[in-house]
Amino acid sequence: MTARATTSTTPLERGLITVSIMLATIMQALDMTIANVALPHMQGAMSATQDQISWVLTSYIVAAAIMTPPTGFLASRLGRKRLFVTMVIGFTLMSMLCGAATSLNEIVLFRLLQGVFGAGLVPLSQAVLLDTYPTEKHGSAMAMWGMGVMVGPILGPTLGGYLTETYNWRWVFYINLPFGILALLGILAFVPETVRNRTRNFDYFGFALLSLAIGALQMMLDRGESQDWFASNEIIIEAVVAGLCFYMFLVHMFTAKMPFIEPGLFKDRNFAVGLLLIFLVGVILLATMALLPPFLQNLMGFPVLVTGYVLAPRGIGTMIAMIFVGRLVGKVDSRLLILFGISLTAYSLWEMSSFTTEVSIATLVWTGISQGVGLGFIFIPLSTQSFSTLAPHYRNDGTAMFSLMRNIGSSIGISIVFTMLSRNTQLNHAGMADLMTPFRDAMDTAMLPNVWNWHVTSGLTALNSEVTRQAATIAFLNDFTLMMWVMLAAAPLLLLLKKPVKKHSNEPAMAE
Numbered sequence: 001m002t003a004r005a006t007t008s009t010t011p012l013e014r015g016l017i018t019v020s021i022m023l024a025t026i027m028q029a030l031d032m033t034i035a036n037v038a039l040p041h042m043q044g045a046m047s048a049t050q051d052q053i054s055w056v057l058t059s060y061i062v063a064a065a066i067m068t069p070p071t072g073f074l075a076s077r078l079g080r081k082r083l084f085v086t087m088v089i090g091f092t093l094m095s096m097l098c099g100a101a102t103s104l105n106e107i108v109l110f111r112l113l114q115g116v117f118g119a120g121l122v123p124l125s126q127a128v129l130l131d132t133y134p135t136e137k138h139g140s141a142m143a144m145w146g147m148g149v150m151v152g153p154i155l156g157p158t159l160g161g162y163l164t165e166t167y168n169w170r171w172v173f174y175i176n177l178p179f180g181i182l183a184l185l186g187i188l189a190f191v192p193e194t195v196r197n198r199t200r201n202f203d204y205f206g207f208a209l210l211s212l213a214i215g216a217l218q219m220m221l222d223r224g225e226s227q228d229w230f231a232s233n234e235i236i237i238e239a240v241v242a243g244l245c246f247y248m249f250l251v252h253m254f255t256a257k258m259p260f261i262e263p264g265l266f267k268d269r270n271f272a273v274g275l276l277l278i279f280l281v282g283v284i285l286l287a288t289m290a291l292l293p294p295f296l297q298n299l300m301g302f303p304v305l306v307t308g309y310v311l312a313p314r315g316i317g318t319m320i321a322m323i324f325v326g327r328l329v330g331k332v333d334s335r336l337l338i339l340f341g342i343s344l345t346a347y348s349l350w351e352m353s354s355f356t357t358e359v360s361i362a363t364l365v366w367t368g369i370s371q372g373v374g375l376g377f378i379f380i381p382l383s384t385q386s387f388s389t390l391a392p393h394y395r396n397d398g399t400a401m402f403s404l405m406r407n408i409g410s411s412i413g414i415s416i417v418f419t420m421l422s423r424n425t426q427l428n429h430a431g432m433a434d435l436m437t438p439f440r441d442a443m444d445t446a447m448l449p450n451v452w453n454w455h456v457t458s459g460l461t462a463l464n465s466e467v468t469r470q471a472a473t474i475a476f477l478n479d480f481t482l483m484m485w486v487m488l489a490a491a492p493l494l495l496l497l498k499k500p501v502k503k504h505s506n507e508p509a510m511a512e
Contacts (some may be wrong), residue, residue: 002197013190017132018144018424020186021125024088027179028121031060032096033156035291038169039305041417042141045169046104054222055108061411067212068404069261070347071120071203075127080396081193088187090117092180099173105380122149123399130387130395136330140381143326147208147319155315158308165305175218206252206260214246217408221415225422265357265394265401271497272385275405277338280490281378282409284345284483287417288312288352288371295476296364299357299469313365317372317380325380334381335494341377345369353477357469385497411433413486417479423477428471436467 034044035056041051073082094114101107126145128168133141163171220238253259260446266272292311296302325337348371351363384404390398 001254002331003197007429014132016186016190018129018141021128022147022185023086023183023186023498024121025125025149026240027176027183028091028118030159031118031176033333033375034172035060036174037157037160037293037308038164038172039162042107044105047206049105049121052104054226055104056111058222059108059112060115060118061407062215063112065218065404065407065411067116067119067208068400068407069214070125070202070207071123071400073260074120075124075194075396076197079193079196080124080128081187081191082406083120084128084187085184087117087120087124088180088184091121092176092184095173095176096240097181099170100500108160120400123403125225125395125398126383126402127395128261130399133149135388138329138384138387140329141378142329142386143322146379146383147322149379155161155312157289158312160289161308181377187300189462194316201258203256203260204480205256206249206256209245209249210251210260213242213249213416216242216245218411221411224415224474225418229419233264247456261397262394263403265390267399268390268394270497271391271394271398273493274382275401277378277382277490277493278402279405279409280486281375281382282406283413283486284349284408285375285413286410287413287479287483288349290414291421291476291479296353296447299360310361310364311368313371314368317369318376319372321373321376322380323439329440330385333498333499334385335499337381338378338385339491339494341374341379341381342487342494344372344374344377345486346393347488348374349480352480353484355477356472357473413483417483420479420482421475422471423459424475425472426467429468432467432471436463 009434039053041050042056046053071083078086094110094117097110098107098114101110128142129145130138157397159175160172163175203412220235220242223238225236229235230239253261255262277479289311293307296307296310297304321341328337348367351367351370355363380456386402387395387398480499
């Protein structure tokens, strides 16, 4: 984008650009979680096994992860507007084909292509906003962008549950059509084109290495739990491929003349630290959302719609936080805002670590709102701080890496918490079962409810079911405690962030 695009756009033009790209952002962000609650319905419609239907999620995640890094190159070579339009059209079309799919092979293929086209929507929208608004308004711009990025995944299960229960699972894909059409019309009408850099060559070898590393890592994370991790040859091979290819990519990046990702991108300290912090935020953001539905449904007996309604206030908390924090960025040190967000998020996880299966809905809603507010206070100042000192010509590549680190953090976080959940449930069950001997007064039949009479098969089965339920409850609480410590571990990284030097608002947004 030229200097003129940043400095001479009117507030109305900026508003129209913002609305247009935010529609695309929300559309892509919703699809990260909206299909999760519809999987059982898809499984029945496609006559698929649990392992087979999981590819509906895995194919999208892997494709999106692989295609996120080249977004910067494609935007530079093709022009940002052309790429944006192509991705919106492709994503919307693939969404329609997913909804109309009649077989498992079709929906997996269309979901894979949906991931390919959707990979660049979030980083492109962030780059457009950073170039549309002057430097002193970046906080407000990132607040608007963050609403779509963070609220979308949080509200996805609620909307997905409603559409699936009220209509059918196909509507979790058809819902993208109005978003896609409005976003396309807005982008065509209002988003300016950037200067194309035709001299930049594509580093096929570097892209191949990074793609193999990311793809193998995502496959390992997605299938690790079902394959018993490193007891499986598949997981071992994927781990070796991911580690080896990533190492070769790093060597190539620092030795090649024109590498796929320029090393200079990581010389900016704020951006490098920001990548580490957004990785940790990614771990918390989706891992919590992945744990709460099974906790509420399997242990507390909530129906799908009630679960969605209980989780919805988390997104409301995030939106409220972003409205306020967008006005505070630039007036209050961003590091203090991030520290407040980290503290509030850690507090909410500490509260969650004391949940029981009798926890009240009011407590569930309160912890959700407080965690949503905390994440909102982290995300916006962190996005602004990370790009505050980064050279404008790195923005396309930088926003792609920022999104990639957040998504990888989410994948790793989900894999870790579910692995810990499974292992701790087994360990807790074994430990509690060891205490149930005929030599303890508490196990005297006269002291137990009739339904738990362990001298008969039905009573023993019922007692084992309750032990499993309590073991799983403790395992969930262990996961919430782990995430609390992960959040607190992010706080010392704030000491590495530099307070940016204020720049003149009419600086060119891009050097290209």
